[in-house]
Amino acid sequence: xxxxxxLFVSHGAPSYALExxxxxAQLGAxxxxxxxxxxxxxxxxxxxxxxxxxxxxxRPATIHDFGGFxxxxxxxxxxxxxEPALAGRALALLQAEGWNxxxxxxxxxxxxAWVPLMHLFPQADVPAFxxxxxxxxxxxxxxxxxxxxxxxAAEGVLIVGSGSLTHNLYEFREHHAGExxxxxxxxxxxxxxxxxxxxxxxxxxxxxxxxxxxxxxxAEHFLPLLVALGAAPAALPATVLPGGVVHGVLSMESxxxxxxxxxxxVAALETA
Numbered sequence: 072x073x074x075x076x077x078l079f080v081s082h083g084a085p086s087y088a089l090e091x092x093x094x095x096a097q098l099g100a101x102x103x104x105x106x107x108x109x110x111x112x113x114x115x116x117x118x119x120x121x122x123x124x125x126x127x128x129x130r131p132a133t134i135h136d137f138g139g140f141x142x143x144x145x146x147x148x149x150x151x152x153x154e155p156a157l158a159g160r161a162l163a164l165l166q167a168e169g170w171n172x173x174x175x176x177x178x179x180x181x182x183x184a185w186v187p188l189m190h191l192f193p194q195a196d197v198p199a200f201x202x203x204x205x206x207x208x209x210x211x212x213x214x215x216x217x218x219x220x221x222x223x224a225a226e227g228v229l230i231v232g233s234g235s236l237t238h239n240l241y242e243f244r245e246h247h248a249g250e251x252x253x254x255x256x257x258x259x260x261x262x263x264x265x266x267x268x269x270x271x272x273x274x275x276x277x278x279x280x281x282x283x284x285x286x287x288x289x290a291e292h293f294l295p296l297l298v299a300l301g302a303a304p305a306a307l308p309a310t311v312l313p314g315g316v317v318h319g320v321l322s323m324e325s326x327x328x329x330x331x332x333x334x335x336x337v338a339a340l341e342t343a
Contacts, residue, residue, distance in 0.1 A: 074304045075229050076224070076329035076330035077217070077230040077231070078229065078230070078326070078327055079231075079232045079234070079300070079325055081235045081236045081314060081325050082183050082235065083235060083318075083323055084317075085137045086144065087323075089143060089147075092323070094317075095190040096337035096338060097313070097314060097334065097337060098312070098325070099190050101332065102191040103335070104332050104335070105229070107197065108228060109226070109228060110157045110197065110199065111151075111188065111198070112202055113180070113183070113199065113200075113201050113202070113233055114203075114231070114232050114298045115233045116233075116234055116291035117183040117184075118204065119204045119206050119291060123205050124172065125158050125161050125162040125203075126201045127174045127175065127200070128176055128177060128178060129152060129153045131152075131153045131199065131201075133147070133150070134180060134181045134182065135147075136181045149188055149195050151185075151188065151195040151197060151198060153199070154200055157200070157223070157228055158174070161202055161220060164219055164223065168215075168219035170205075170219060180199060183233040204298075210274050210275065210297055213297035213298050213301070214270075214274055214297045214301040215301060217230070217298040217300060218301040220298075220301075221304070224304060225304075230302040232295030232302075233295055234291070236257070236293075236322035236323070236324045237258065237316075238287055238289075239288060240288075242319070242320045251320045253282035253285050254319075254320050255322075257281060257282050257283065257286040258322045261280065261324075262311055265309050265311065265326050266311065267307075268309065269306075270306050273297065277290055277293060303328035303329040304329040305328075305329050306328060306329075308330060308331035309326055310330065310331055310334075312325040
């Protein structure tokens with residue numbers, strides 16, 4: 072089996088499950104273009120733990136870890152099976168690289184995992200499991216965390232860092248109208264670094280990018296990008312999945328690291 076690329080996906084708000092828009096259409100096209108993986112490993116900011124943890128459940132539950140959204144969201148389920156053997160392999164790789172990692176046999180899939188997976192693999196027929204994002208992780212350590220998981224890509228595992236290219240919850244809750252210029256500028260800066268394979272620039276994004284503090288008042292939704300970058304077989308080639316800016320402030324752009332993929336033309340979808 073050829074080594075799979077890795078993926079950073081902006082998962083937006085939970086309502087993305089029902090309102091896929093351009094980003095959801097792009098993920099659907101990507102899922103159809105990729106070789107079928109043995110499993111998907113997702114690192115999401117909605118599962119942060121003191122020490123790294125790997126979910127080993129054979130039947131991960133769909134976790135509705137949000138409140139105040141449309142009732143229909145709470146009826147959704149993503150019944151993909153787990154993959155305990157590959158989860159165990161992920162655990163061993165992390166431990167071999169010095170990470171104090173543990174197994175979690177109860178953990179299901181949080182919305183940072185199942186919402187984008189609904190668009191990427193809508194049949195829920197690809198096994199999926201999560202690896203937690205260690206708390207207090209710094210940028211270089213997030214990249215190194217991805218490097219520890221990288222051998223799985225040669226074993227048929229699609230490694231996905233799920234976050235948000237911009238993530239200012241205060242402004243999201245204020246319901247800003249129109250696209251915020253800072254979100255567009257930040258996205259363009261990151262996109263240029265992705266397209267040129269500038270790993271150092273990406274690792275230092277939150278120090279150097281324009282409007283970085285406003286785009287990410289806290290780092291947890293950006294760090295999965297660095298995990299995915301570290302897990303990639305190479306920074307280049309890369310594929311950009313433009314998703315626009317939703318709710319005025321959330322950039323939905325996503326990236327494939329390690330493969331140039333020609334996606335079929337897609338149009339924004341209003342409903343799933």
